[in-house]
Amino acid sequence: MRAIVAIPIFNEVERIEGCLKSVSGQEGLGASGLGALLFLNNCTDGTGQVVASLRNGLGIPVRVVERTFAGANAGWARREAMEAAAAWLEEAGAADGVLLTTDADTRVPPDWVARNLAIIAEGIDAVAGQITLDSDDAVRLPDALHARGQREGAYEALLVELEAWIDPLPHDPWPRHWTTSGATLAVRLATYRQVGGMPALAVGEDRAFVSSLLGSDARVRHEPGVSVVTSGRLEGRAPGGAADTMRLRCAMPDSPCDPRLEPLPRALFRFAWRRRLRGLHASGRIGRTRLWAPWLGIGSEAATVIARGGSLGLILAAVECTSPHLAYRPLRPSQLPGQIRLAEALLMALRRCSRLRAALQRPEPASAALLPSPADGAGHA
Numbered sequence: 001m002r003a004i005v006a007i008p009i010f011n012e013v014e015r016i017e018g019c020l021k022s023v024s025g026q027e028g029l030g031a032s033g034l035g036a037l038l039f040l041n042n043c044t045d046g047t048g049q050v051v052a053s054l055r056n057g058l059g060i061p062v063r064v065v066e067r068t069f070a071g072a073n074a075g076w077a078r079r080e081a082m083e084a085a086a087a088w089l090e091e092a093g094a095a096d097g098v099l100l101t102t103d104a105d106t107r108v109p110p111d112w113v114a115r116n117l118a119i120i121a122e123g124i125d126a127v128a129g130q131i132t133l134d135s136d137d138a139v140r141l142p143d144a145l146h147a148r149g150q151r152e153g154a155y156e157a158l159l160v161e162l163e164a165w166i167d168p169l170p171h172d173p174w175p176r177h178w179t180t181s182g183a184t185l186a187v188r189l190a191t192y193r194q195v196g197g198m199p200a201l202a203v204g205e206d207r208a209f210v211s212s213l214l215g216s217d218a219r220v221r222h223e224p225g226v227s228v229v230t231s232g233r234l235e236g237r238a239p240g241g242a243a244d245t246m247r248l249r250c251a252m253p254d255s256p257c258d259p260r261l262e263p264l265p266r267a268l269f270r271f272a273w274r275r276r277l278r279g280l281h282a283s284g285r286i287g288r289t290r291l292w293a294p295w296l297g298i299g300s301e302a303a304t305v306i307a308r309g310g311s312l313g314l315i316l317a318a319v320e321c322t323s324p325h326l327a328y329r330p331l332r333p334s335q336l337p338g339q340i341r342l343a344e345a346l347l348m349a350l351r352r353c354s355r356l357r358a359a360l361q362r363p364e365p366a367s368a369a370l371l372p373s374p375a376d377g378a379g380h381a
Contacts, residue, residue, distance in 0.1 A: 001033040001034075001061070001088065001089055001092040001094050001097060002034065002094060002097055002098065002117075003033070003034050003035075003098040003099075003100060003113055003116075003117060004034075004035045004036070004037055004085040004086075004088055004097070004099055004100070005023050005034070005035070005036045005037070005085075005100045005101065005102060005113070006037045006039065006081035006082045006084070006085035006099060006100070007019065007020075007023070007036065007037065007038050007039065007081060007101070007102055007103070007104055008039045008041065008074070008077035008078045008080070008081045008101075008103070008104065009038055009039060009040045009041070009043065009047060009051075009077075009104040010040075010041055010042060010043060010047075010072070010074075010077065010104070011042075011043055011044060011045045011047055012043075012047050012104040012105055013046045013047045013050055015104060015105045015231065016047055016050055016051060016054075016104050017050060017054060018107050019102070019103075019104050019105065019106055019107060019108075020038075020051070020058060021054075021058075022107040022109070022110075022112075023036050023058075023060075023102070023108060024036070024058035024059050024060050026060075026108075026111070026112065026113045026114065027110040027111060027114065028110075028111055028114035029113060029114055029117075033061075033092075033094075034060050034061075034113060035060060035061040035062065035063065035088065036058070036060060036061070036062045036063075037062075037063050037081055037085040037088060038051060038062060038063070038064045038065070038081075039065045039067070039080050039084060040065065040066045040067070041066075041067045041068070041069060041072045041076075041080070042067075042068055042069065042072050048066060051064060052064075063084070063088060065080070065081075067080065073200075073201075073202040073203075074182075074202065074203070074205065075198070075199060075200045075202055075203070075204075075205030075208075076200040076202075078101060078198050078205055078206075079197060079198040079199065079200045079205070081101065082099060082101060082192070083197060083198075085099050085101075086099060086189055086192060086193070086197070089189050090189070094189070095189065095190065096188070096190070097189045098117060098120055098187070098188060098189065099186070099188075099189055099192050100112075100113060100185065100186045100187075101182055101185050101186075101198075102182070102183050102184055102228060103182060103183045103230060105230060105231040106183045106184075106228050106229065106230040106231070107134075107228065107229045107230075108184070108228045109227070109228070112129075112184070112226065112228065115225060115226050116129075116186035116226060117186075119186075119221055119223055119226075120186065120188060123171070123219065124219050124220070124221045125187065125188050125191040125213065125218040125220065126185070126186060126187040126188070126191060126210070126213050126218055126219075126221070127185070127186040127187075127220075127223050127226060128177075128179060128180050128181070128184070128185055128210060128220060128221070128222050128223070129179070129181075129183075129184030129185070129186075129223055129226030129227055129228060130177055130179045130181075130184070130223075130224055130226065130228075131179060131183050131184065131227065131229075132227060132228070132229050132230070133229070133230065133231075133232035134229055134230065134231050134232055137231050137232035138232050140232075141232055144253055145249055148249060148253070148333050151333065151336045151337070151340070152257055152258065152261060152333070152336065154336075154340055155261055155331075155339055155340050155343065156177075156178060156258075156261060157177075158343035158347060159178075159260070159261070159264075159267050159343065160174075160176060160177060160178055161174060161175075161347060162267070162268065162271065162343065162346065162347060162350075163267075163271045164176065165347075165350055166268065166271040166272055166275060167271045167274045167275040167278070171219040171220075171221060172219075172220060172221050172222055175224050176221075176222040176223070177222045177224050178222065178260060179222065180206055180207045180209075180210040181206055181230075182205065182206035183228050183230045184226060185209070185210075187213070191213065191216075191218050194216060194218075195209075195212040195213055195215075195216050195218070196212070199212070211317070214313045214317075215311060215314045215317055216311055216313060216314075217311045217312055218313075253333065254332050254333055254334060255332075255333075256330040256331070256332060257330045257331050257332065257333060257336070258330060259330045260328065260330075261330055261331050261336075262328055262329055262330060262331065263329065263331060263335075263339060264339050264342045264343055264346070266329065269325065269326075270320070270326055273292075273295075273296065273319075273326070276292065277292065277312075277316060277319060278312060278316075280292065281312045281315060282312075286307050287307040287308065290303045290304070290307075295325075296319060296322075296323040296325055296326065297323050297325050298319070298322050298323055302322055305318075306318045306319060306322065
């Protein structure tokens with residue numbers, strides 16, 4: 001075994017067949033061993049019978065674990081699935097194996113596993129992909145919800161690109177994204193064990209897991225080339241999950257955006273300080289000087305404790321948690337158009353400066369030095 005896909009399942013009789021057939025239909029793996037770990041918890045709708053009827057015809061090794069637990073939640077189920085999958089890899093002696101996870105209402109493309117494995121083979125520790133809504137579900141959602149999602153997505157893309165200009169990361173280059181969904185995650189087995197596994201949180205276990213990876217300085221790639229299709233239903237299986245969020249936004253159209261969608265000046269301040277702290281840590285000076293702390297509203301004693309945090313990831317997380325200037329203040333949807341215009345104007349200016357700089361540094365005509373985005377690494381502030 002080289003890779004195991006862990007799938008937590010709760011009452012998905014209508015969607016589990018599409019999920020399992022997409023996982024078993026992976027291509028481009030050659031002789032690589034792929035298995036699927038199905039963790040059925042508290043299923044009462046016939047999902048178990050559907051799984052049993054499909055199991056032998058999937059063409060890949062499948063292990064099924066069934067549990068009934070009164071205290072079950074989404075995070076607990078994903079952790080149990082991941083732990084069982086990790087144990088399977090360890091039994092097979094695959095110390096360099098890879099754990100993947102998706103959701104039972106999700107369909108993965110035929111190259112999903114191969115893409116994740118190829119990225120990890122480049123020296124990456126974990127891969128976070130993107131999600132798109134099932135088209136049949138999407139057409140049933142209100143137009144206002146789609147419009148809000150498009151505006152939020154547009155502003156998020158602008159912030160992500162600005163972050164790539166200001167605080168570029170070699171292991172997570174532009175183009176990248178901010179999605180951290182359990183519907184598409186992949187991680188080295190050793191890295192999974194190093195951070196203590198998937199947290200058993202009732203809500204947001206996927207984000208918390210990626211945060212723990214970043215806190216340990218694991219190399220996490222937010223790869224736009226890895227994408228899956230998941231349900232867009234308003235009646236979900238996990239309280240507090242995506243379905244509840246969509247219902248809230250239908251009922252309260254001006255409810256706050258995701259916390260990361262903050263006003264542009266505040267986001268730029270955050271990106272610039274991440275870069276500055278990254279440089280101080282790399283040079284070994286973050287513990288020798290406290291000059292950075294007052295700018296962030298952090299006292300000397302707190303700065304001393306933070307500087308002893310060890311990994312850069314933990315230091316960055318502690319700084320953002322402690323600094324009053326870095327507390328997230330999410331926007332309302334009505335504020336997005338103005339922020340989008342500001343972000344677009346700033347990116348246009350950055351691109352023009354990059355083209356001008358390239359033209360001055362090269363003997364070729366300026367038209368040969370065009371740099372349309374931070375993908376080439378030039379022009380980062």
